[in-house]
């Protein structure tokens with residue numbers, strides 16, 4: 390980054406003294422907005438083509454501008470572009486370089502445009518690309534979870550409420566729950582994309598421009614659905630950034646909850662799973678340790694992403710119309726949310742297929758904690774006992790089991806009949822874990838047939854996605 394205060398500012402005309410050196414650094418955004426270079430150049434090329442299309446500039450001028458911008462893009466990609474703090478931001482850095490390269494024709498590019506509609510356009514183009522990448526990453530994670538669910542379709546584990554053993558479920562069913570949450574996350578991002586994909590260009594500084602521009606033409610070139618309907622709104626609001634960051638915070642919240650499970654499950658106390666070594670680290674002092682760093686970090690990073698959402702809401706809420714420099718502060722939280730979410734999805738999608746499942750331990754845990762107590766109550770109801778009475782009867786049987794250190798299935802028929810004379814030998818079918826699962830045989834339930842049907846529909850859904 391060069392700090393060339395002697396460089397003339399594109400807006401220097403009305404100023405009599407040069408910018409204070411610290412203020413120059415304080416107000417510059419080039420340190421972070423240089424990542425918008427591709428979108429800034431794409432926006433400028435489309436703008437130049439539109440200017441030529443309506444006759445504001447001549448075709449050869451347009452060609453010089455477009456060629457110049459493409460050369461600049463190649464320079465940047467080669468690492469051959471020195472960003473200047475004196476030129477404040479990505480827009481002026483590129484425009485100044487264009488003028489340096491192609492001369493006076495370059496000065497015509499900014500006709501009918503302002504940095505206010507330019508930056509809003511760049512950000513929307515950038516975010517649209519990132520949403521597409523994130524949607525694909527979400528799909529990759531869902532596919533990884535589906536593969537795991539299919540592999541573990543018959544693995545029985547305890548389902549929990551209050552982190553207490555509640556009822557047996559299959560691990561496949563459990564994984565399908567996460568797939569559903571990620572499905573809503575995906576749909577939220579797609580929905581957000583529709584509102585991102587609207588073009589601010591033409592709004593200029595705030596009121597529009599006196600030139601006979603063709604906004605529909607530019608919008609079509611850039612793949613926007615339409616030009617923004619109101620120029621003041623187009624340059625001022627960043628609700629699309631906030632909406633994205635909200636959707637990102639929700640995905641991270643889901644990944645954080647998921648992480649919490651992986652951390653618990655990989656502990657010696659649960660011992661349900663083994664995380665692959667390559668996703669863990671050791672301790673510098675305790676030789677036995679293998680720490681679940683990846684899920685811990687994802688859980689930790691979810692806090693940052695929520696913080697970014699709150700920052701942006703606070704950034705926006707006090708601003709009168711239209712553009713205010715405050716909005717320059719929208720980029721770092723947005724970039725951070727994009728990067729953090731992308732990294733977290735990537736590491737999860739890479740890690741999940743390599744998860745080792747300790748099926749015996751899961752089954753053992755499902756046998757503990759009287760996970761089929763509800764099945765016994767339901768059995769009594771089918772034999773004519775009202776549910777509330779059945780609940781009371783099974784509660785007493787559970788207390789007996791605790792006192793004698795026996796699961797319900799380990800009680801003899803005689804012992805069980807002490808609690809209710811309606812109990813027959815067929816009771817043992819409902820007290821098995823397999824019986825408990827098979828009984829929940831309706832769409833959305835954990836019965837193996839239902840889980841397989843749910844997997845089929847997820848597979849179809851994922852295959853029919855565009856991205």
Ligand code: ARG
Pocket residue numbers: 418422478504505508712714716717718
């Ligand atoms: N760097 C600025 C931003 O990020 C670009 C727009 C500046 N507009 C202005 N009128 N100063 O928002």
